[in-house]
Amino acid sequence: MKFGVNTFIWSAACNQTIYDLFPLIKAKGFDGVEVPLFRRSNFPATDLRRATEANGLECNAATVLVDGLSLISEDRGVRCKTLRHLQDLVKLAADANVKVMAGPIYSPVGYLPGRRRTMDEWKWAVDAYKLLGDTLVKNNVILAIEPLNRFETFFINTAADATAMASEVDHPNVGILFDTFHANIEEKDIAAGLRMIGKHLKHVHTCENDRGIPGSGHIDWGAVFAALRDLKYGGWITIESFGFALGDLSAAAAIWRDIEKTPEAIAFEGIQFLKKC
Numbered sequence: 001m002k003f004g005v006n007t008f009i010w011s012a013a014c015n016q017t018i019y020d021l022f023p024l025i026k027a028k029g030f031d032g033v034e035v036p037l038f039r040r041s042n043f044p045a046t047d048l049r050r051a052t053e054a055n056g057l058e059c060n061a062a063t064v065l066v067d068g069l070s071l072i073s074e075d076r077g078v079r080c081k082t083l084r085h086l087q088d089l090v091k092l093a094a095d096a097n098v099k100v101m102a103g104p105i106y107s108p109v110g111y112l113p114g115r116r117r118t119m120d121e122w123k124w125a126v127d128a129y130k131l132l133g134d135t136l137v138k139n140n141v142i143l144a145i146e147p148l149n150r151f152e153t154f155f156i157n158t159a160a161d162a163t164a165m166a167s168e169v170d171h172p173n174v175g176i177l178f179d180t181f182h183a184n185i186e187e188k189d190i191a192a193g194l195r196m197i198g199k200h201l202k203h204v205h206t207c208e209n210d211r212g213i214p215g216s217g218h219i220d221w222g223a224v225f226a227a228l229r230d231l232k233y234g235g236w237i238t239i240e241s242f243g244f245a246l247g248d249l250s251a252a253a254a255i256w257r258d259i260e261k262t263p264e265a266i267a268f269e270g271i272q273f274l275k276k277c
């Protein structure tokens with residue numbers, strides 16, 4: 001297992017301010033960082049690669065769909081545009097030496113149409129992930145699809161749905177990101193969710209039930225790590241949380257209070273706890 005931290009704890013941007021944190025992130029025991037990759041424009045692939053390599057860190061990307069993009073839009077034009085956009089993001093990810101591109105990469109976070117998903121939407125998503133397969137292989141990138149809780153998406157909420165999606169796509173470079181924060185809301189048994197995902201598990205977000213310091217809440221970490229050990233999971237254990245006053249980002253995560261004394265305590269105290277686990 002490798003330990004990562006999502007830089008949303010500090011900022012929504014990926015720039016020198018974030019690179020300046022890399023020595024400290026490394027010193028605190030992390031093997032890698034996870035940075036936002038939402039848009040093609042201005043993604044600093046070369047600078048990011050240099051900064052991570054200079055600090056002996058690996059890199060993954062957190063991707064969400066913005067600017068009206070969606071793989072499950074009724075509009076075929078939007079679906080095609082979104083697929084091309086993702087193909088471009090995968091190439092940029094490879095330029096930055098990103099190995100896992102992960103997130104709720106189907107429709108925008110917060111898109112809640114007030115109904116169940118349709119069979120057409122499901123099929124459009126399956127088709128898109130299959131079509132992305134070649135680009136993922138050529139660029140040696142893994143796409144990890146993240147189920148979100150019901151208040152952030154209507155499309156994929158559970159380990160069962162994510163497993164059904166990954167099974168239908170049936171591509172070695174397409175799997176699942178399991179986030180303990182969302183699972184705490186949607187799964188009856190978080191560890192059972194992990195076991196169900198099984199071979200499709202490609203990435204893990206280790207978040208406490210309130211997005212605070214892992215180990216400070218009621219997630220059953222013993223059961224989570226027992227499941228990961230049984231699955232022989234060798235991938236990333238990435239702490240994800242969000243700054244408490246970061247505008248759009250805090251709004252997306254609905255964080256309106258100081259969950260801990262500082263956002264970075266979530267990273268630096270969290271890793272000590274997770275390593276003990």
Ligand code: LER
Binds near residue numbers: 240
């Ligand atoms: C992204 O990884 C995530 O977990 C979402 O809840 C972000 O809003």
Ligand code: MN
Binds near residue numbers: 146179205
């Ligand atoms: Mn997450």
